[in-house]
Amino acid sequence: MPDLxxxxxxxxxxxxxxxxxxxxxxxxxxxxxxxxRTQATDGNLGAQLLKLEQAGYVAVEKKFVLRKPQTLYRIxxxxxxxxxxxxxxxxxxxGSGVDE
Amino acid sequence: xxxxxxxxRDRLSIIESMIAEGQRTTESWGSTFVLWGLAYYVAIAWSRxxxxxxxxxxxxxxxxxxxxxLAFSKPGGHPRTTLGRAIGSIWIxxxxxMFLLFFAAxxxxxxxxxxxxxxxxxxxxxxxxxxxxxxxxxxxxxxxxAVWWAxxxxxxxxxxxxxxxxxxxxxxxxxxxxxFYGMIANTQGRKRQAPLxx
Numbered sequence: 001m002p003d004l005x006x007x008x009x010x011x012x013x014x015x016x017x018x019x020x021x022x023x024x025x026x027x028x029x030x031x032x033x034x035x036x037r038t039q040a041t042d043g044n045l046g047a048q049l050l051k052l053e054q055a056g057y058v059a060v061e062k063k064f065v066l067r068k069p070q071t072l073y074r075i076x077x078x079x080x081x082x083x084x085x086x087x088x089x090x091x092x093x094x095g096s097g098v099d100e
Numbered sequence: 101x102x103x104x105x106x107x108x109r110d111r112l113s114i115i116e117s118m119i120a121e122g123q124r125t126t127e128s129w130g131s132t133f134v135l136w137g138l139a140y141y142v143a144i145a146w147s148r149x150x151x152x153x154x155x156x157x158x159x160x161x162x163x164x165x166x167x168x169x170l171a172f173s174k175p176g177g178h179p180r181t182t183l184g185r186a187i188g189s190i191w192i193x194x195x196x197x198m199f200l201l202f203f204a205a206x207x208x209x210x211x212x213x214x215x216x217x218x219x220x221x222x223x224x225x226x227x228x229x230x231x232x233x234x235x236x237x238x239x240x241x242x243x244x245x246a247v248w249w250a251x252x253x254x255x256x257x258x259x260x261x262x263x264x265x266x267x268x269x270x271x272x273x274x275x276x277x278x279x280f281y282g283m284i285a286n287t288q289g290r291k292r293q294a295p296l297x298x
Binding site: 012014017018021022024025026027028029030033037083087090091093094 | 105108109111112114115118119120121179180181182
């Protein structure tokens with residue numbers, strides 16, 4: 001029986017996985033855009049982004065644009081690597097039946 | 101076991117749909133295409149019946165301001181993507197080129213050859229749509245580019261009235277219809293989304 005890979009618990013959460021996937025396709029994104037795409041509540045989204053930030057998977061930048069606060073998130077190299085490893089592990093777990 | 105597999109497949113589909121969501125850029129610009137289509141109609145009507153050199157520069161300036169206002173008023177902000185920047189650059193460069201060319205030509209009274217004016221405008225719009233379509237690999241937009249290129253040729257050969265009709269039809273197809281198509285595609289994409297929870 002081959003060793004089955006472990007799934008990274010930080011990446012595995014549905015919302016955190018969605019956030020990392022979204023951020024992997026863009027250079028950076030606003031909190032409001034992430035909220036609109038995931039349709040998550042402010043509190044839940046903020047909490048999950050904080051977990052990703054604490055794990056070093058996303059970086060946060062806060063600034064003011066036209067006097068309005070703007071919070072920008074971008075995926076870090078560690079985050080991208082974690083997502084890649086997660087997808088690899090997922091495909092391994094699902095076996096060869098899943099397309100590359 | 102079957103539940104576990106379903107759960108894992110669900111995770112894969114989240115990844116795929118979210119990556120695709122992040123890459124979606126042009127569809128949300130449908131309203132801008134419609135706005136510019138209407139602006140061209142206004143400018144044509146104004147210059148034809150108003151007989152003023154200011155028709156094009158003023159209409160284009162107002163449309164440019166409205167485009168900026170529209171861009172900033174969209175809810176949810178915009179993600180910064182390499183693809184988005186590439187497509188945005190094409191349209192910004194097109195806007196600047198058209199504005200400078202037609203503003204200068206209009207002011208100096210050199211917009212006397214209507215055939216050439218419509219042909220140049222059609223060719224420029226064909227170039228921008230073509231470049232965008234090739235980057236996005238979007239056949240519908242490539243179709244728009246083909247219509248503009250055909251209009252550029254047709255306006256050179258047709259009579260005054262025929263050239264205007266060709267140009268109006270091209271605007272209708274490539275700005276109004278294509279714009280509404282983009283808006284509908286964008287709305288349908290949003291409807292398919294379901295809320296995600298931790």
